[in-house]
Amino acid sequence: MWQESFPIQLMVLGALRYLGRGLTFDDLEDFTAINEEIHRQFFHVFIQFGSSDLFQEYVAHPVNAEQYRTHQHEFNMGGLHGAGWSSDATNVIMWRCTHNLKQANTGFKQSYPARSYNLTCNHRQQILHTTKGHPSRWNDKILAYHDEFLYSLRKGDILQDAKFTLLSWCNQIGGPVKESRYCGSWGLVDKNGYHQWSCTQAPGKADLTLPERRLSEFIESFQKDAKCTFGILKGRFRILKADIRLEGTEAADNTWLTCCALHNWLLDIDGLSSEWQNGVQSDWEGELGDNEAEGFAEYAPFAVQRLQQPEIAQFGSRGEHERSMARPGLLVPEVSQEDDSAAGDNDDNLSITSDGFGETVDEDGAVYINSLLYREFRSLLVEHFDILWRCRAIVWPTRN
Known part of the structure; x- marks a missing residue:
């Protein structure tokens, strides 16, 4: 009935208003002069389309x-x-x-x-x-x-x-x-x-x-x-x-x-579904961060030097005394090259315990995480995160 007698655009706007504002079909009748029963029938058709065709097009998990x-x-x-x-x-x-x-x-x-x-x-x-x-x-x-x-x-x-x-x-x-x-x-x-x-x-x-x-x-x-x-x-x-x-x-x-x-x-x-790259530019980046004073890097606070020169080591020019007083840290981790084949191996203390779901390792030696117990995989994550934390390699993502 509504397909022939009423404009589809008006019915769609009414369905969106019902979803977005939480209105009743009686309210839609007051706004559009279209019977509330017509709005109700169309809304059921609308959510049937939204939960099938529209959902399949815009909601999909990676495989x-x-x-x-x-x-x-x-x-x-x-x-x-x-x-x-x-x-x-x-x-x-x-x-x-x-x-x-x-x-x-x-x-x-x-x-x-x-x-x-x-x-x-x-x-x-x-x-x-x-x-x-x-x-x-x-x-x-x-x-x-x-x-x-x-x-x-x-x-x-x-x-x-x-x-x-x-x-x-x-x-x-x-x-x-x-x-x-x-x-x-x-x-x-x-x-x-x-x-x-x-x-x-x-x-x-x-x-x-x-x-x-x-x-x-x-x-x-x-x-x-x-x-x-x-x-x-x-x-x-x-x-x-x-x-x-x-x-x-x-x-x-x-x-x-x-x-x-x-x-x-x-x-x-x-445009909010794309990857967040470098965040919003701060006052210390680009031309806004340039200081015209000669020799600024020599007397600037150490934190400011790190902002302008990320390549500076963690302890910079503070000296060996302050290095020994601070907690241990690495700017760039030193990756061991003793045995390249160990890249796909686990720690010596880690026992792979399969819970019955698939193989434990692939053809390249990489371990399937669903073959590990919860605590085993958690200990690996803790150690990995601790290394990155000491390296100052963790950044909280911000939107562009």
């Missing part, structure tokens, strides 16, 4: 190394080599829930029915994957088992050709380092509730050493990408923050998937 590489950029800047995504779960209120489903969709944290969605995104808040709705009574572990992307990573069905390098000390802390190659993908999850899989790293709850705490702080900061994405989604689409007043779980899930597709589409239109 090989070439597709995965662009999502790793910001994580590599932050010293989390091999990582490329963050994952978390959220709830969306669903008021018109049938009585037989109300108990399952009423979680332990709230007294109203809701649907739970596990979402995976990169550091640019670009959605890579999301599950369809599940009862809000389910916890994060159950959601992870029903998350196609996370469980495929654990089994090694996707991204097994993605390779990355981790650093480790050869003999002692502060000495030469060696490089080891690994295969697979890993990401960041919340510390409360998720499985301890090697591909899902969470902030530590009881870190005993300073390197462990540093890594946990960075993981926790990067993992907030998923929470920021939830905030952006619920800010752009008021229906997700207020409530979904459509009948049935299928309509609620279609609404969520449509909002995710529109979110990624808007990122592409605004």
